[in-house]
Amino acid sequence: MGLFAGTQWDRPPVCERCDKLESECSCPPVAAPNKLIAPEKQTAKLAVEKRKKGKVVTVVRGLAADANDLTSLLAKLKNACGAGGTLDGESLEIQGDHLERLRLLFSNLGYKVRG
Secondary structure, three states: OOOOOOOOOOOEOOOOOOOOEEOOOOOOOOOOOOOOOOOOEEEEEEEEOHHHHHOOOOOOOOOOOHHHHHHHHHHHHHHHOOOOOOEEEOOEEOOOOOOHHHHHHHHHHHOEEOO
């Protein structure tokens, strides 16, 4: 008796739509929906806020998390500013006052900027 005998991994894969074996299935492939929204159709709202102990952060809001790749965008922003940052829900926080630098960077990326 094999390790996976009688489990779902022991059985050959079947199509989820027609329940035929994948080798016998004739269903058309499902195209993955592109959920990303173009930068030109979005507005980034920038603000400088003060945190505990007088720390200053630049906050970017207004970008939907499900319509953007916020982790890669945060990495670009942190590299451009030479500062740390974090993703807090749907807002990006960059350590320090980088309002003008981020305003220029977002406009170069094609985003509308407010704030």
